[in-house]
Amino acid sequence: MRGSCFALPRPGLRWLPVWQRNFLVWRKLAFPSLLGNLADPLIYMLGLGYGLGGLLPAVQGVGYVQFLAAGTVVASTMNAATFEALYSAFSRMHVQKTWDAILNTPLSLDHVLTGELVWAASKSLLSGGAILLVVALLGLAASPLALWIVPLIFVTGLAFAALGLIVCALAPSYEFFMYYFTLFITPMLLLSGVFFPTERLPAVVQTIAGWLPLAHAVQLARPLLLGQLPDDALAHLAALLAIAGACFCIATALTRRRLLK
Amino acid sequence: MAALSAASARPVTLTDTALQVSGLYKAYDGQAVVAGVDFAVPTASCFGLLGPNGAGKTTTLRCCLGLTRPDAGEIVLGGHPVPAGAQAARRRVGVVPQFDNLDPDFTCSENLLVYGRYFGIADATIRSRIPALLDFAGLSGKASAPIPSLSGGMKRRLTLARALVNDPDIVFLDEPTTGLDPQARHLIWDRLKRLMAQGKTLILTTHFMDEAERLCDQLAILDHGRVMAEGAPRALIAGHIEPQVIEVFGDDVGRWAASHHDLGERLEVAGDTAFFYCREPAPLLAALADEATNSGLRYVHRAASLEDVFLKLTGRDLRD
Numbered sequence: 356m357r358g359s360c361f362a363l364p365r366p367g368l369r370w371l372p373v374w375q376r377n378f379l380v381w382r383k384l385a386f387p388s389l390l391g392n393l394a395d396p397l398i399y400m401l402g403l404g405y406g407l408g409g410l411l412p413a414v415q416g417v418g419y420v421q422f423l424a425a426g427t428v429v430a431s432t433m434n435a436a437t438f439e440a441l442y443s444a445f446s447r448m449h450v451q452k453t454w455d456a457i458l459n460t461p462l463s464l465d466h467v468l469t470g471e472l473v474w475a476a477s478k479s480l481l482s483g484g485a486i487l488l489v490v491a492l493l494g495l496a497a498s499p500l501a502l503w504i505v506p507l508i509f510v511t512g513l514a515f516a517a518l519g520l521i522v523c524a525l526a527p528s529y530e531f532f533m534y535y536f537t538l539f540i541t542p543m544l545l546l547s548g549v550f551f552p553t554e555r556l557p558a559v560v561q562t563i564a565g566w567l568p569l570a571h572a573v574q575l576a577r578p579l580l581l582g583q584l585p586d587d588a589l590a591h592l593a594a595l596l597a598i599a600g601a602c603f604c605i606a607t608a609l610t611r612r613r614l615l616k
Numbered sequence: 617m618a619a620l621s622a623a624s625a626r627p628v629t630l631t632d633t634a635l636q637v638s639g640l641y642k643a644y645d646g647q648a649v650v651a652g653v654d655f656a657v658p659t660a661s662c663f664g665l666l667g668p669n670g671a672g673k674t675t676t677l678r679c680c681l682g683l684t685r686p687d688a689g690e691i692v693l694g695g696h697p698v699p700a701g702a703q704a705a706r707r708r709v710g711v712v713p714q715f716d717n718l719d720p721d722f723t724c725s726e727n728l729l730v731y732g733r734y735f736g737i738a739d740a741t742i743r744s745r746i747p748a749l750l751d752f753a754g755l756s757g758k759a760s761a762p763i764p765s766l767s768g769g770m771k772r773r774l775t776l777a778r779a780l781v782n783d784p785d786i787v788f789l790d791e792p793t794t795g796l797d798p799q800a801r802h803l804i805w806d807r808l809k810r811l812m813a814q815g816k817t818l819i820l821t822t823h824f825m826d827e828a829e830r831l832c833d834q835l836a837i838l839d840h841g842r843v844m845a846e847g848a849p850r851a852l853i854a855g856h857i858e859p860q861v862i863e864v865f866g867d868d869v870g871r872w873a874a875s876h877h878d879l880g881e882r883l884e885v886a887g888d889t890a891f892f893y894c895r896e897p898a899p900l901l902a903a904l905a906d907e908a909t910n911s912g913l914r915y916v917h918r919a920a921s922l923e924d925v926f927l928k929l930t931g932r933d934l935r936d
Binding site: 369372373375376379380383451452453455456457458459460461462463615616 | 644681683684685703704706707709711713715717718719720721722726730731733734735736782
């Protein structure tokens with residue numbers, strides 16, 4: 356099996372029923388799910404934005420809540436995609452054995468993983484999109500340029516879903532995910548310019564931080580929300596897509612090794 | 617029943633062999649789990665794969681479905697080479713797994729709908745099949761019932777219905793009645809017989825010998841990754857074992873059996889039971905009639921069964 360474990364994913368187009376399955380489950384629980392995904396980040400954004408922001412001078416030339424809004428959109432996108440690719444995918448793979456049931460049909464593991472990847476990104480689009488909508492309703496979006504954040508949310512979701520599927524493939528149990536959050540997601544949240552400009556960080560840390568997937572998303576979302584064209588837009592976008600593609604290949608190889616042995 | 621009986625109207629296609637396995641070999645960490653298995657399942661028959669835990673049954677099934685890549689050997693399932701053509705082969709195959717993996721978030725009919733989509737079947741077609749499938753599974757009133765509200769037997773029946781959603785030619789069943797009460801088990805057996813009557817090929821693993829004897833046209837007894845014996849249940853009993861069995865129990869049975877061993881062709885002692893296998897039981901029965909009451913022994917006289925063959929071939933040691 357070793358040789359074929361590392362073959363490139365062959366997603367085809369038949370992953371759609373896997374996506375549909377997850378969507379049907381979500382639809383049953385849509386309201387509490389959306390409320391939960393919406394309430395938490397908005398409380399942080401408004402609390403920190405107006406509370407802490409009231410004590411601060413302008414950050415990068417804008418009010419703190421305006422600065423924080425873009426970071427909140429991409430951070431909640433990251434969270435939604437990550438939770439789906441870790442906890443939900445793991446429960447379908449390992450606990451409910453949903454994937455085993457699907458593998459007895461003409462679908463392959465590559466179809467299952469592609470369905471999960473696109474589903475996690477879709478769910479993050481719902482969460483991130485809902486936050487973006489509230490941000491716009493609060494008058495924190497400067498121009499229609501902010502609409503470009505919608506596809507950006509999806510691409511960011513793909514990147515974090517692919518990363519999450521790697522962790523899912525390696526996890527012996529749910530507890531394992533704490534390492535990922537503590538050692539990767541939380542530091543990234545603080546280093547990617549969500550809460551404060553990265554110029555405040557030491558040069559070495561700034562360089563490393565520049566490589567983080569969330570940083571690319573922040574670099575694109577913040578100017579778009581403030582009505583400006585981002586610098587190096589294509590480079591940031593390419594970086595997010597490259598992370599998504601590379602991580603998905605790794606996740607596919609690891610999951611094949613785990614399930615098709 | 618329209619959706620299900622449609623199968624019998626369809627001409628039997630492809631070959632007379634539903635599944636052909638030759639020279640199958642699979643090792644994990646240098647340890648052979650399947651060590652050269654050959655068997656063939658004729659179309660429209662029921663084939664049983666028997667063996668103690670760890671005999672290689674599950675690995676063999678996974679290889680047949682293309683979920684595990686064998687180290688050597690050839691598999692042809694429904695006319696498709698596996699694993700190369702496994703996805704195409706699985707279009708015409710249904711699987712009832714050993715452990716329940718129904719979708720707990722869905723109702724019974726949603727489970728069937730969602731599963732049918734994995735085969736690329738249009739929603740309307742699946743929906744038209746659902747009433748017949750639920751009826752077949754004895755779950756007619758349960759279309760909207762959530763999965764956690766079902767009993768173990770109902771879940772197994774729904775899993776069987778789910779395996780039929782694509783109207784398969786070949787159905788794999790991995791220990792289909794393990795953990796079920798006798799009522800539920802008999803209902804499953806009845807449904808499997810109906811499927812056989814419709815011309816479907818059944819391939820099942822079990823370690824219930826009465827199940828194998830009742831259902832299977834042909835079976836293979838697997839142990840240590842090899843086929844120990846293969847044939848029709850009656851033929852296996854006739855070919856491998858003496859036709860009569862007398863089981864003698866009691867505290868001191870070992871000594872009594874040792875001094876009477878010449879009354880049976882073959883003697884096995886396990887715990888406080890002695891198994892005499894014989895062609896002519898009269899002398900032993902006479903001896904027991906004379907001595908049993910005084911020596912505190914009890915006995916049962918019965919015909920040899922598949923279980924005796926199984927135990928002879930695979931031994932009485934526990935496998936965990």
